Amino acid sequence: MSWKNSIKSEKCIAVRLASIKDLARFAASMRTYGQHSYIIHFEKEGKHYYGLFIVFRDYYKYYGLPLFYYVVMDSPIDGSYILVKADESGESLEFSEGVRAGWIPVPIITVEESPEIIPL
Numbered sequence: 189m190s191w192k193n194s195i196k197s198e199k200c201i202a203v204r205l206a207s208i209k210d211l212a213r214f215a216a217s218m219r220t221y222g223q224h225s226y227i228i229h230f231e232k233e234g235k236h237y238y239g240l241f242i243v244f245r246d247y248y249k250y251y252g253l254p255l256f257y258y259v260v261m262d263s264p265i266d267g268s269y270i271l272v273k274a275d276e277s278g279e280s281l282e283f284s285e286g287v288r289a290g291w292i293p294v295p296i297i298t299v300e301e302s303p304e305i306i307p308l
């Protein structure tokens with residue numbers, strides 16, 4: 189039995205971002221505050237979706253509000269990591285197959301298909 193058939197779940201709220209830089213900055217900022225973060229990737233109808241799940245805690249009467257921040261791209265990112273570096277000279281973003289000292293690495297995890305809880 190597939191996990192899809194065994195779990196009935198609510199949908200999260202999908203929030204489309206303007207650019208991959210926005211998604212990378214968000215994920216990197218979470219990592220600098222000690223939270224684990226990674227970006228999931230899946231393909232749907234010829235487009236490549238990259239996104240990040242978070243829970244907006246204690247939203248009104250709820251324990252938390254699940255959100256999926258994402259971007260849509262025409263082609264896949266060439267790499268398994270997004271590397272982010274921000275200093276007095278500005279912000280830099282690179283795609284890489286590995287990590288590099290002095291950069292914040294955000295792993296990209298490719299899943300076979302869109303998770304059912306994402307309303308896309």
